[in-house]
Amino acid sequence: MTEGDEKEIQELLQEAFPPVTPELRRDLWPAMLRKLDAPTLAPPWYDWALIWGSAGMLALFPQLILLFAYHF
Numbered sequence: 001m002t003e004g005d006e007k008e009i010q011e012l013l014q015e016a017f018p019p020v021t022p023e024l025r026r027d028l029w030p031a032m033l034r035k036l037d038a039p040t041l042a043p044p045w046y047d048w049a050l051i052w053g054s055a056g057m058l059a060l061f062p063q064l065i066l067l068f069a070y071h072f
Contacts, residue, residue: 058064
């Protein structure tokens, strides 16, 4: 590679990746407080269906407990 190629690559890289500013554009703490104060949502119905289905399978086939314990 020649020196001209290196300069061209360096210019292209500087153009593609602008310098990083270490300062934030805004304060994140108020957004975090809003998220913490927001009401929590209930899990969807299919999560409950998966839980009950898994519990039913474990009740019908207790050997699955050993299988799951082996994989944890």
